[in-house]
Amino acid sequence: MSDAAFLDVAGLSAGYGRSQALFAVSLKVPARGAVAVLGRNGAGKSTLLKALFGELPPMAGTIHLDGAAVEGERAEQRVRRGIGYVPQEHAIFTKLTVRENLLLGCVRQPDRSGMDYVLDFFPKLAQRLQQTAGTLSGGERKMLAIGRAVLGRPRLLMLDEPTEGVWVGVIEEIAGRLKQLSREMALILVEQHIELALEVASHAYVMDRGHVALEGPAASVRSDPRLMHHLAP
């Protein structure tokens, strides 16, 4: 965490109607590097990403992005400031081709140079440009969703379970790509695959019942005896 924080969240609370799911969460993400967010099912990880993206209004707390307070801004304003988000259900358009899905990621970037970058990055997508996205494997769908988000040239990319439902042989490939991205931008990685998350990220936050229960450098969190307690079902 040597760089100044690009994202600085303090005391963030949020929820669904009157049901509170996040309680005074604070976290920082440097301009380059990956931060892992871990926690058992229902701990509040996806809710945190939704609140950071602007899909859920905060009940309390502040969100600073590159020094600007954004907690009152809508999602599209945050996107203009550089937030990219790959939700868990990854929202690809199954009836459109891989190329058409990727072009949607270029909407804010009229120069299409990013396309070559993404196709080099995920060569499997380059081989499947004319296929409809609905015919892709789980891993290829994740690559497509990540590739489309990268085309928007985010400065902070938030990924919700990028290896969920992905064949084990492809997981390492995705992990390698995430490491590569983390050298160029800020990443928040929500993952059930703990080893992978702690391999890619330099810093980790462990959530439990909507609170940050444990946090620190990835190596310390990995060896902390409290980790398994917070992750056990």
Ligand SMILES: Nc1ncnc2c1ncn2[C@@H]1O[C@H](COP(=O)(O)OP(=O)(O)OP(=O)(O)O)[C@@H](O)[C@H]1O
């Ligand atoms: N749309 C919703 N309406 C009401 N409550 C919700 C909604 N989505 C999530 N919750 C609740 O908010 C809490 C946190 O859920 P969240 O999905 O953020 O957890 P998570 O850590 O991402 O879990 P998972 O790994 O299962 O995705 C849970 O108690 C969940 O039931």
